[in-house]
Amino acid sequence: MPEFDFDLFTIGAGSGGVAASRRAGEYGAKVAICEGSRVGGTCVMRGCVPKKLLVYAASFAEHFADAAGFGWSVPEPKLDWPKLMAAKEAELDRLEQIYRRLLRDSKVELIEGRGKLIDAHTVEVGDKRYTAKYILIATGGWPELPDIPGIDLAITSNEALELPELPKRVTIVGGGYIGVEFAGIFNAAGAKVTMLLRGDNVLRGFDDEIRERLAEEMNARGVEILTEVRVRSIDERSDGSLSLLLDHDEFHETDALLYATGRKPASAGLGLEMVGIETRRDAAIVVDERNRTAVPNIYAIGDVTHRINLTPVAIAEGRALAETLFNRKPLITERDNIPTAVFSRPPVATVGLTEQEARERHESVEVYCTRFRPMKATLSGRAERITCKLVVDKPSGVVLGAHMVGEDAPEIIQGLAIALKCGATKRDFDRTMGIHPSAAEEFVTMRFPVPDTD
Numbered sequence: 287m288p289e290f291d292f293d294l295f296t297i298g299a300g301s302g303g304v305a306a307s308r309r310a311g312e313y314g315a316k317v318a319i320c321e322g323s324r325v326g327g328t329c330v331m332r333g334c335v336p337k338k339l340l341v342y343a344a345s346f347a348e349h350f351a352d353a354a355g356f357g358w359s360v361p362e363p364k365l366d367w368p369k370l371m372a373a374k375e376a377e378l379d380r381l382e383q384i385y386r387r388l389l390r391d392s393k394v395e396l397i398e399g400r401g402k403l404i405d406a407h408t409v410e411v412g413d414k415r416y417t418a419k420y421i422l423i424a425t426g427g428w429p430e431l432p433d434i435p436g437i438d439l440a441i442t443s444n445e446a447l448e449l450p451e452l453p454k455r456v457t458i459v460g461g462g463y464i465g466v467e468f469a470g471i472f473n474a475a476g477a478k479v480t481m482l483l484r485g486d487n488v489l490r491g492f493d494d495e496i497r498e499r500l501a502e503e504m505n506a507r508g509v510e511i512l513t514e515v516r517v518r519s520i521d522e523r524s525d526g527s528l529s530l531l532l533d534h535d536e537f538h539e540t541d542a543l544l545y546a547t548g549r550k551p552a553s554a555g556l557g558l559e560m561v562g563i564e565t566r567r568d569a570a571i572v573v574d575e576r577n578r579t580a581v582p583n584i585y586a587i588g589d590v591t592h593r594i595n596l597t598p599v600a601i602a603e604g605r606a607l608a609e610t611l612f613n614r615k616p617l618i619t620e621r622d623n624i625p626t627a628v629f630s631r632p633p634v635a636t637v638g639l640t641e642q643e644a645r646e647r648h649e650s651v652e653v654y655c656t657r658f659r660p661m662k663a664t665l666s667g668r669a670e671r672i673t674c675k676l677v678v679d680k681p682s683g684v685v686l687g688a689h690m691v692g693e694d695a696p697e698i699i700q701g702l703a704i705a706l707k708c709g710a711t712k713r714d715f716d717r718t719m720g721i722h723p724s725a726a727e728e729f730v731t732m733r734f735p736v737p738d739t740d
């Protein structure tokens with residue numbers, strides 16, 4: 287008789303949990319995974335995937351408008367929002383089935399229901415208990431809302447992805463990834479969008495220049511960005527609209543209020559305290575660089591550990607764990623030069639250090655930056671600018687950061703991330719031929735640093 291029911295029991299079938307479980311199953315481990323909601327987790331069901339589908343839908347607004355300059359006559363476009371929602375839902379159903387099949391193919395047993403730790407080797411799901419040699423917690427995160435009167439009237443990204451009708455006015459609190467992405471979607475779909483930021487600009491933590499350029503481009507598309515504003519309370523009016531009381535006793539009216547004020551690790555209700563797993567004040571499970579919790583056979587990966595909350599990072603952590611436990615190949619996930627993109631309108635993408643970070647960490651830094659009108663905008667007449675920026679360590683020439691705001695930025699920066707990972711220098715960029723005509727070639731043709739940057 288084996289000592290345990292399973293070699294690995296994973297709690298949470300999101301990107302990280304599924305990746306770890308499948309890789310472990312492929313190495314012959316006996317694996318179970320439990321999920322209390324839809325298989326696929328945040329990224330596939332409530333995040334990246336449905337969001338990107340809506341971003342694609344939104345991008346047509348600009349394509350239709352731009353087409354006239356290229357000779358097309360386009361009848362007045364009209365977005366059928368319920369039809370878009372239905373198409374998106376059908377795609378999510380298809381993806382969920384694929385995820386279920388992938389688990390089956392990797393011989394991972396799917397157990398439907400929420401898991402709870404009973405002891406270091408036992409998980410309870412519903413009225414059943416399962417034992418496992420190793421346990422992996424991959425429960426992700428959940429939107430976090432501030433505690434203010436009327437907050438129940440606000441929606442989060444979960445509901446924003448499923449709105450049955452497009453509101454006429456949408457107000458978004460928070461200017462992080464989710465805030466700017468939904469601002470782009472609702473604006474392009476035809477809603478009047480207002481962002482209320484407590485800080486001085488969108489995307490804190492990104493390169494300051496990129497933040498400014500994005501805010502300008504969003505403004506130019508009609509998104510109103512109000513800075514240094516706080517919401518004190520929210521009330522519903524008799525016509526169903528919402529009235530927000532802001533600081534300085536000002537009022538703001540809207541039809542839908544989206545709070546995008548961050549996400550919290552989903553660590554509650556897992557029985558962590560029963561087995562002695564430590565959490566931080568922000569509810570993140572504390573793990574070491576090998577994703578091990580305070581209990582040696584229990585691991586945690588992805589958003590529940592609140593380190594770098596990105597899908598590819600959770601997947602890499604999951605696979606590294608499976609390699610370590612079941613393939614005798616101890617792996618530590620590399621955390622330098624992780625590229626990231628924000629699917630705002632226009633999108634932002636970045637890898638490496640911002641100019642501000644580089645100046646703090648390096649003695650002498652050069653900045654190369656170009657801002658140009660994309661070729662497409664000449665005939666379309668759109669007053670659009672693309673910004674490309676390189677941050678370079680002056681003595682060694684090593685490129686420390688690459689940043690872009692403009693169409694195709696995520697596609698372009700993904701390639702540059704390889705260059706940065708390989709330690710490319712500005713000279714390597716200079717001796718690379720450009721692809722002409724493209725926006726990407728700007729990254730290999732920037733000749734002079736921005737004056738007075740050192």
Ligand code: NDP
Nearest residue numbers: 432460461462463464465484485490546547548549595627
């Ligand atoms: P972020 O942490 O990115 O941004 C939160 C925003 O809300 C910030 O602008 C912050 O302001 C503001 N904020 C926080 N608390 C309050 C408050 N009490 N009142 C008013 N404003 C507040 O969170 P998101 O919710 O946008 O996204 C969560 C995470 O999900 C991201 O960090 C990212 O890791 C992941 N994600 C990744 C995506 C991608 O890769 N494309 C897409 C979507 C999400 P301030 O700047 O002042 O702190």
